Amino acid sequence: MKGLLLGIVSLCLFVSKPALSGDIDAGEARYAQNCGNCHGPGGMGLASYPKIKGKEIPYLIDRLKTYRAGTKIGPNSDLMIMMAMPLSDAEIANLAAYLNAQK
Numbered sequence: 001m002k003g004l005l006l007g008i009v010s011l012c013l014f015v016s017k018p019a020l021s022g023d024i025d026a027g028e029a030r031y032a033q034n035c036g037n038c039h040g041p042g043g044m045g046l047a048s049y050p051k052i053k054g055k056e057i058p059y060l061i062d063r064l065k066t067y068r069a070g071t072k073i074g075p076n077s078d079l080m081i082m083m084a085m086p087l088s089d090a091e092i093a094n095l096a097a098y099l100n101a102q103k
Protein backbone atom coordinates (compact mmCIF):
# COMPACT_ATOMS: atom_id res chain seq x y z
CA MET A 1 0.00 0.00 0.00
CA LYS A 2 2.81 2.37 0.94
CA GLY A 3 4.68 1.49 -2.26
CA LEU A 4 1.61 2.14 -4.36
CA LEU A 5 1.12 5.51 -2.72
CA LEU A 6 4.74 6.47 -3.37
CA GLY A 7 4.33 5.37 -6.97
CA ILE A 8 1.32 7.60 -7.41
CA VAL A 9 3.08 10.56 -5.80
CA SER A 10 6.16 10.23 -8.00
CA LEU A 11 3.99 9.79 -11.07
CA CYS A 12 2.20 13.04 -10.22
CA LEU A 13 5.53 14.82 -9.76
CA PHE A 14 6.68 13.50 -13.09
CA VAL A 15 3.51 14.48 -14.94
CA SER A 16 3.30 17.93 -13.37
CA LYS A 17 6.75 18.94 -14.65
CA PRO A 18 6.29 21.73 -17.16
CA ALA A 19 6.75 20.76 -20.78
CA LEU A 20 10.31 21.66 -21.64
CA SER A 21 11.35 22.53 -25.13
CA GLY A 22 15.05 22.26 -24.30
CA ASP A 23 17.03 19.07 -23.79
CA ILE A 24 18.41 18.96 -20.24
CA ASP A 25 21.18 16.46 -21.03
CA ALA A 26 22.37 18.43 -24.04
CA GLY A 27 22.24 21.57 -21.91
CA GLU A 28 24.38 19.93 -19.24
CA ALA A 29 26.97 18.95 -21.85
CA ARG A 30 27.08 22.48 -23.24
CA TYR A 31 27.27 23.97 -19.75
CA ALA A 32 30.26 21.75 -18.96
CA GLN A 33 32.20 23.17 -21.92
CA ASN A 34 32.86 26.51 -20.24
CA CYS A 35 29.90 28.07 -18.37
CA GLY A 36 30.91 26.32 -15.15
CA ASN A 37 34.30 28.07 -15.16
CA CYS A 38 32.54 31.21 -14.05
CA HIS A 39 29.12 30.17 -12.76
CA GLY A 40 30.33 27.18 -10.75
CA PRO A 41 29.09 23.58 -10.67
CA GLY A 42 25.44 23.38 -11.77
CA GLY A 43 25.15 27.17 -12.00
CA MET A 44 25.39 27.64 -8.22
CA GLY A 45 27.36 30.87 -8.61
CA LEU A 46 31.02 31.51 -7.83
CA ALA A 47 32.58 34.58 -6.21
CA SER A 48 31.24 37.56 -8.16
CA TYR A 49 29.61 35.42 -10.86
CA PRO A 50 25.85 35.20 -10.48
CA LYS A 51 23.95 32.09 -9.46
CA ILE A 52 21.92 31.01 -12.46
CA LYS A 53 20.46 27.66 -11.40
CA GLY A 54 16.78 27.15 -10.70
CA LYS A 55 15.72 30.28 -12.55
CA GLU A 56 12.67 30.33 -14.80
CA ILE A 57 13.24 29.13 -18.37
CA PRO A 58 11.82 32.26 -20.10
CA TYR A 59 14.05 34.44 -17.89
CA LEU A 60 17.20 32.45 -18.77
CA ILE A 61 16.38 32.41 -22.48
CA ASP A 62 15.71 36.13 -22.44
CA ARG A 63 19.00 36.89 -20.66
CA LEU A 64 21.08 34.74 -23.01
CA LYS A 65 19.44 36.21 -26.13
CA THR A 66 19.93 39.71 -24.77
CA TYR A 67 23.64 39.06 -24.24
CA ARG A 68 23.90 37.35 -27.62
CA ALA A 69 22.49 40.49 -29.23
CA GLY A 70 25.34 42.42 -27.59
CA THR A 71 23.10 44.28 -25.15
CA LYS A 72 24.47 45.08 -21.70
CA ILE A 73 22.47 44.19 -18.59
CA GLY A 74 24.81 44.54 -15.62
CA PRO A 75 28.31 46.01 -15.06
CA ASN A 76 30.10 42.87 -16.30
CA SER A 77 28.01 42.12 -19.38
CA ASP A 78 31.01 42.26 -21.69
CA LEU A 79 32.17 38.90 -20.33
CA MET A 80 28.78 37.34 -20.89
CA ILE A 81 28.24 38.88 -24.32
CA MET A 82 31.42 37.15 -25.47
CA MET A 83 30.15 33.84 -24.09
CA ALA A 84 26.64 34.15 -25.56
CA MET A 85 27.65 35.24 -29.07
CA PRO A 86 28.32 31.71 -30.41
CA LEU A 87 25.19 30.13 -28.89
CA SER A 88 22.44 28.84 -31.19
CA ASP A 89 18.73 29.06 -30.31
CA ALA A 90 18.75 25.33 -29.57
CA GLU A 91 21.79 25.62 -27.29
CA ILE A 92 20.11 28.46 -25.41
CA ALA A 93 16.92 26.40 -24.96
CA ASN A 94 18.96 23.41 -23.76
CA LEU A 95 21.02 25.50 -21.35
CA ALA A 96 17.86 27.11 -19.96
CA ALA A 97 16.24 23.70 -19.46
CA TYR A 98 19.35 22.37 -17.71
CA LEU A 99 19.81 25.39 -15.43
CA ASN A 100 16.11 25.52 -14.55
CA ALA A 101 16.27 21.85 -13.52
CA GLN A 102 19.12 22.50 -11.01
CA LYS A 103 17.33 23.24 -7.75
Ligand code: HEC
Pocket residue numbers: 031034035036037038039048049050051052060063064072073074075076077078079080083084095
Ligand atom coordinates in the same frame (compact mmCIF):
# COMPACT_ATOMS: atom_id res chain seq x y z
C1 HEC B 1 34.05 34.53 -18.15
C2 HEC B 1 33.07 34.21 -17.14
C3 HEC B 1 31.71 33.71 -17.62
C4 HEC B 1 31.44 32.62 -18.39
C5 HEC B 1 32.44 31.63 -19.01
C6 HEC B 1 30.01 32.55 -18.52
N1 HEC B 1 29.41 33.56 -17.83
FE1 HEC B 1 27.42 33.91 -17.60
N2 HEC B 1 27.78 35.63 -16.60
C7 HEC B 1 29.04 36.10 -16.27
C8 HEC B 1 28.92 37.42 -15.64
C9 HEC B 1 30.06 38.28 -15.14
C10 HEC B 1 27.53 37.71 -15.64
C11 HEC B 1 26.86 39.03 -15.17
C12 HEC B 1 27.02 39.96 -16.38
C13 HEC B 1 26.42 41.35 -16.19
O1 HEC B 1 26.92 42.10 -15.35
O2 HEC B 1 25.48 41.66 -16.95
C14 HEC B 1 26.86 36.58 -16.23
C15 HEC B 1 25.47 36.46 -16.36
C16 HEC B 1 24.82 35.35 -16.84
C17 HEC B 1 23.39 35.16 -16.86
C18 HEC B 1 22.35 36.16 -16.36
C19 HEC B 1 22.21 36.06 -14.87
C20 HEC B 1 21.12 36.96 -14.35
O3 HEC B 1 20.33 36.51 -13.52
O4 HEC B 1 21.04 38.11 -14.81
C21 HEC B 1 23.14 33.94 -17.40
C22 HEC B 1 21.79 33.29 -17.63
C23 HEC B 1 24.42 33.35 -17.73
N3 HEC B 1 25.42 34.22 -17.37
C24 HEC B 1 24.59 32.11 -18.32
C25 HEC B 1 25.81 31.63 -18.80
C26 HEC B 1 25.94 30.45 -19.63
C27 HEC B 1 24.79 29.55 -20.07
C28 HEC B 1 27.27 30.32 -19.93
C29 HEC B 1 27.94 29.31 -20.86
C30 HEC B 1 27.53 29.42 -22.25
C31 HEC B 1 27.97 31.40 -19.24
N4 HEC B 1 27.04 32.17 -18.58
C32 HEC B 1 29.34 31.58 -19.25
C33 HEC B 1 30.24 35.43 -16.47
C34 HEC B 1 30.42 34.31 -17.26
